[in-house]
Amino acid sequence: MGAAAKRQKREEFRKKIAAATAETARDGSACPVGSVLNLPQKKYYRQRAHANPFSDHMLSYPLSPAHMDWATHFPVYVNPDPTQTNASGARKLLKEVEVVDIGCGFGGLLVGLAPVLPDTLMVGMEIRIQVAEYLTNRIHALRHQQHNLLLHKTPSSTPATPEPLREQTPPAAPSTPDSPSETSFPTSVIPGGYNNITALRANTMKFFPNFFARHQLSKIFICFPDPHFKARKHKARIVSETLNAEYAYALRPGGLLYTITDVEEYHYWILRHFGYQGPQDGEGGEGNEDQAGHGGVEGLFERLTQEELDGDECVRVMMDSTEEGKKVTRNKGNKYVAVFRRREDPAWPL
Amino acid sequence: MAENFQHPFQGIQFVKRKNGASKDVLVASAGANLYSYAVESGQRLSVWPQDGADIATVNDTGSKLEHEGPPEKKRKVDSSENATKTAPAKKAAIWSHIPILASTPDGEYVVALTGEDKCIRVFQIEEDGSFQQLSARPMPKRPCSITFMDENDILIGDKFGDVYSMPLIPSATPRAVPRAPGQIKPRQPAATNLTVHTQRNLKSLEMQQQQLADKVNKAKDEDKPTFEHQLLLGHVSLLTDVAFVSLPSPDPSSARKRGYILSADRDEHIRVSRGPPQAHVIENYCLGHSSFISKLCVPQWAPEYLISGGGDPHLLVWNWVASQILQKVPLVAPTPEPKDVAVRGIWASSLSLDNSHPIHLVLVALEGNPTLQSFTLGPDGALTPHNTIKTTSNILDVQIRPEINTVLISVDCIREPGSTEDWQSAPASSSTLLEAYCLKQGNGTLEWEPVTDALINSVNAAGTSNVASDAEQKAKTALNNSLYGLENLRKAFREEDAGSVL
Numbered sequence: 108m109g110a111a112a113k114r115q116k117r118e119e120f121r122k123k124i125a126a127a128t129a130e131t132a133r134d135g136s137a138c139p140v141g142s143v144l145n146l147p148q149k150k151y152y153r154q155r156a157h158a159n160p161f162s163d164h165m166l167s168y169p170l171s172p173a174h175m176d177w178a179t180h181f182p183v184y185v186n187p188d189p190t191q192t193n194a195s196g197a198r199k200l201l202k203e204v205e206v207v208d209i210g211c212g213f214g215g216l217l218v219g220l221a222p223v224l225p226d227t228l229m230v231g232m233e234i235r236i237q238v239a240e241y242l243t244n245r246i247h248a249l250r251h252q253q254h255n256l257l258l259h260k261t262p263s264s265t266p267a268t269p270e271p272l273r274e275q276t277p278p279a280a281p282s283t284p285d286s287p288s289e290t291s292f293p294t295s296v297i298p299g300g301y302n303n304i305t306a307l308r309a310n311t312m313k314f315f316p317n318f319f320a321r322h323q324l325s326k327i328f329i330c331f332p333d334p335h336f337k338a339r340k341h342k343a344r345i346v347s348e349t350l351n352a353e354y355a356y357a358l359r360p361g362g363l364l365y366t367i368t369d370v371e372e373y374h375y376w377i378l379r380h381f382g383y384q385g386p387q388d389g390e391g392g393e394g395n396e397d398q399a400g401h402g403g404v405e406g407l408f409e410r411l412t413q414e415e416l417d418g419d420e421c422v423r424v425m426m427d428s429t430e431e432g433k434k435v436t437r438n439k440g441n442k443y444v445a446v447f448r449r450r451e452d453p454a455w456p457l
Numbered sequence: 458m459a460e461n462f463q464h465p466f467q468g469i470q471f472v473k474r475k476n477g478a479s480k481d482v483l484v485a486s487a488g489a490n491l492y493s494y495a496v497e498s499g500q501r502l503s504v505w506p507q508d509g510a511d512i513a514t515v516n517d518t519g520s521k522l523e524h525e526g527p528p529e530k531k532r533k534v535d536s537s538e539n540a541t542k543t544a545p546a547k548k549a550a551i552w553s554h555i556p557i558l559a560s561t562p563d564g565e566y567v568v569a570l571t572g573e574d575k576c577i578r579v580f581q582i583e584e585d586g587s588f589q590q591l592s593a594r595p596m597p598k599r600p601c602s603i604t605f606m607d608e609n610d611i612l613i614g615d616k617f618g619d620v621y622s623m624p625l626i627p628s629a630t631p632r633a634v635p636r637a638p639g640q641i642k643p644r645q646p647a648a649t650n651l652t653v654h655t656q657r658n659l660k661s662l663e664m665q666q667q668q669l670a671d672k673v674n675k676a677k678d679e680d681k682p683t684f685e686h687q688l689l690l691g692h693v694s695l696l697t698d699v700a701f702v703s704l705p706s707p708d709p710s711s712a713r714k715r716g717y718i719l720s721a722d723r724d725e726h727i728r729v730s731r732g733p734p735q736a737h738v739i740e741n742y743c744l745g746h747s748s749f750i751s752k753l754c755v756p757q758w759a760p761e762y763l764i765s766g767g768g769d770p771h772l773l774v775w776n777w778v779a780s781q782i783l784q785k786v787p788l789v790a791p792t793p794e795p796k797d798v799a800v801r802g803i804w805a806s807s808l809s810l811d812n813s814h815p816i817h818l819v820l821v822a823l824e825g826n827p828t829l830q831s832f833t834l835g836p837d838g839a840l841t842p843h844n845t846i847k848t849t850s851n852i853l854d855v856q857i858r859p860e861i862n863t864v865l866i867s868v869d870c871i872r873e874p875g876s877t878e879d880w881q882s883a884p885a886s887s888s889t890l891l892e893a894y895c896l897k898q899g900n901g902t903l904e905w906e907p908v909t910d911a912l913i914n915s916v917n918a919a920g921t922s923n924v925a926s927d928a929e930q931k932a933k934t935a936l937n938n939s940l941y942g943l944e945n946l947r948k949a950f951r952e953e954d955a956g957s958v959l
Contacts (some may be wrong), residue, residue: 160693163948170725171744258483312693316742336647340947342617349619349735352730356739372647402735437906452738455731457711 120151121240124191128247140199144251149213152241158234159334160312166308169195172320177204180305181228204228207319207357208328209311209345212430214242216330217304218249219428223420225299227325232318243356246304253300260296279365303333312345315353322359328423334370344373348404349379353406358449363409366445367425369435374443381408381447418448463882464488466867467940468558469498469854472567472582483489483912484557484567484588485857485867487890487921489721491569493586499915502586538864547725555937556683566591566625568603568611572939575599577613579625590628594684603701606732607716612689613695620720622733623686645669655701683876687738687851694722697946698753701732702760704778719763721750723946727765729777737798741780745773749946754803758817762838766800768947774838780800782837788823788830799824805834806857810898818896818903820864822852824943825877829855829866831903842905846894850874853940863908869940871924877941880933891916 124147153413158164176197178185184200191199206224208216211231220229229343309318332345346366354364366377377383382405416422424453426432426442435442462488478712481496481599491505518874531781552571559568567580567588581589598615598805606612609625646665653662698721703714716732717740727750728780731734753761755777766788774784789798801824808816819840829846851869859864870888875880891913894905924936938945 140914161554168748171742234501316726317744321739323743334647334652347691348694349688352690352739355737370652371649372645403734407737435651438651438654453735454707455711455715456706456735457713 116149120148124244127415128244132435140155140423142386144248145416146248147241149241152237155392160234160345161312164210164234164309166314168314170317172316172318172323175318180230180307181302183214184228184302185191189193200228202228203323204230204319205322205324206230206326206328207232207311208217208330210234210329210332212238212305212330213305214245215424215429216244216328217242218301219301219307219424220421221301221304222297223302223424225297226332227303229304230318231304232309232311233306234308234310236308239306242306246306246354249301251295253255253302254321256294256296257300265429276343297349312343312350317359319357321356322362325355325359325362327354327362327364328359328421328425329364329366329396330429331368331435332366332373334368336370336375341376344376345374346355346377346380349382351402351404351408355404360449360451362449363411364422364449365425366444366446366447367429367432369440373406374445376381377412377445381410383445385409395414396447407450411448419446462884462926463890464490464921464924465853465869465871465940466890466921467554467853469856469867469891470558470560470567471856471858471865471866472560476909482582483865483916484560485556485916486569488557488924489555489571489578490922491555491558491567491588492921493582493588494912494916495586496912499910499912501916501919503588505580505588505590507670508947520534542942546620553935556602556893557600557682558941560604561605561609561625563609565611568625570600575799577611577623579611592684594623594627594686596621600698604699604701606701607703612699612718614699614720616695617857618692618694618696618722618939619719620689620696620699620736621686621689622689624685627684631716632907636764658711668827689718689733690728690730692720692724692726692728692797693720694726696722696749697721697749700753700755700763702755703732704760719753719755721753721765721767723749725750727763727775727777729755729780740778743773743775743780743782745775745782749799750802751943751946752800754805754819756807756817756819756834758807759813759834759836759838762834764803764819766803766835768799768943769795771793771842772800772803772821774834774840776838784840786832786840786842788821789926793807797947798826798945799946800944801826801852802855804855805858806859808857808859808862808896810862810896816896816903818857820855820857822855825851825872825941827851827868827874829864833903833906844899844905846905848892849889851877864894864896864905865912866892866894868892872937877944878937880926887917887922889917890921 122406127144130442136291171192171194175193175197177200178198181200184202185200186199189198193199208229208231211233214231217229229241231451235240266438282296329345335341335343358364368374368377426444466485466487468486472484474481480500483494483496485492485494493502494500526703550945552573555569557570561564561653567582568818569578569580570576571578575597575598575602576667577594579591581591583589596615598617598619598702599629600613600615602614604612606622606956609728610622611625612619613623615621625718628878646662646669648662650659650662653659657848673840676718696716700719702715702717706713706715718730718732718736719727720730721727723748725748729740731738731740743763746765746767746769750765750767752766760777761778763775764772766772770787770789773782774786774790776783784865788800794850801822804820806818808818810816817834819834821830822834827848827850829852831843831845832840833843834840847862848866848868851874852866853869853874854867856865868889870890871880873881893910893913895908897906
């Protein structure tokens, strides 16, 4: 198939999905008889694995966290009081977003975490526009599917699920997923019904503080970040001492920052940039090439012990549920995990 | 003489002497040179770099330091540059302009950034007004802002978004070379056959490992900045301005002031961080601009306020500790077709007319514009507009002399007023480089009166260096860009990107 034909096919598919998504969004949750909202297929959303974080792109981002419209992302959690609006006039939520997956990719972590933290609002941020679009459609389809499942069972049987605040519509046609989707729909009702996860396109290296206020977050995930192997590209790495200061700003004291990578050198880079020295004669050690160990950001984080990691369900999801994690397992690669806890801000020097 | 333009002053700076004997000096940068003038008489005291021999010595020290400096970005001009350095006879043209000029609060030292070589040069102004270069430190990336912290440490924000501090006077002993003791290990490829899988990636990995094996014998030292410098914080953006502010501690038992670093970038952020050694603690962000930010101004008499401006047609006044917008001050009259404006500079000073209460003056100039807007800042942080100052040409830099209630303005004598590109058809018979305006108390508003004193007259008469009026378009564009770069900060979206979703 020629490249042009391929592109056309992609566009057609994505247009179709967008239309179906818009339709189901418009008439609440009822699904027209005979049409089932299928999971999107990854092959129509492939994009080059790297994006230049320094370029301007065509990003939309809020002026400040107070201007962010989360209501469209979490319709189930919108505050029923319509007078409760934020700085841009958007409806407020009943609770704040407090978990972020930076570089969420196709969303394996979010979908895996959704039932683990069913009452926590989570957002995945991805710089690649088509990948973010895929995940948005995927989450929409998953929510839709859950909704249909709920209608078939007795809604009261799932107390963990927040009751949708929209009016209940009559039962829709039986959903029979006949799509050639790569991820089969879960056939059981999932706590939270995927209403607690969302995705958006953003460049977090530049605009993280536009989305999240000081101490808003309880968890940040950085899973299998782009390793940027070349030394002259290291400035583009998502973990660095200067960026860690921004993560510390958004994390509340006691909050956790999870990292996982399959690149050993990057693992030691992460440790160094959080103030933990890697092996002195380490394979990954590269002298003083980077500016690690200077800014004192290490005072803001402490590393979790192995026992603490073993007891954390999120670590398990991070190891096994992410797309990249599965790929590394397939290729029999190594996975390096490091989790850091945000300390209290130090006292001002007296 | 008449066929040539004069280089306008890109930066002007009063240097006040605290030790009574020496007289105040006006330092100005034009083209590739620094000039010093006696403030009383306007007599030119010195030019740096001096013609002939002095250049050679300056460049000798420069090149020596440069050699120890950070690895320079590989540029085509490198070889030719080295050639000019080794040939001391010719007037070296390593830099063509001096974009940043600053002086320490105590007036002891002048710091200048030379354009193309990205060198931070610290000068002492001698008794006779001559320049004594104390150090030249080449930075890895182009600095965009230079300011000073307590104890005169230099604070630098650069094009890569990093903020560095370094001592004004580098310590005599160079920094103990690498932090990691011992030899620098040759770099191992970070990728392994566990992390790359495709055929071509595996092949290139193999080649990297092969190269590494070849390189082991001839391990070479990586050149890193050997002068003392410290990375304090970083934005993933182009930094445009940096300010250091000290506030008294809210804790009454502590006499120690709290230092803050305010850093502004091209992506509309103003970050408020603690001063060193806690610069990694971000206190808050001042978010409210919708275009790039170019200037931050914290008035000395009211350090709790911040006035910021940039590519928006308004200024914002902040209570920056609480990241709260106090006022949005329009800079242009609303028109149906708004034209892009950019704030070139914001200057604040406290003046007093006939012993009455002080006038807290704030002046604002737009890029490529001959009008200087004047405001007063009230005790509640409200900016009130007053009469503007109309100069003969585009405003480049402003200095306020509170002692005599006068504003000194350097104007662009080459370009047409209101344009950053179009040159005047012919040079005026006598170039106007500086203009001065004196504050008069009007009827409830401030009024400005042009003055010509000895300083203005002799500086304008002496001129600077020549710019050929028939220069080629390419040379003209280069000169334009060296003076007017703010519009480059504005974001332009590519068509393909705009065409896609969102």
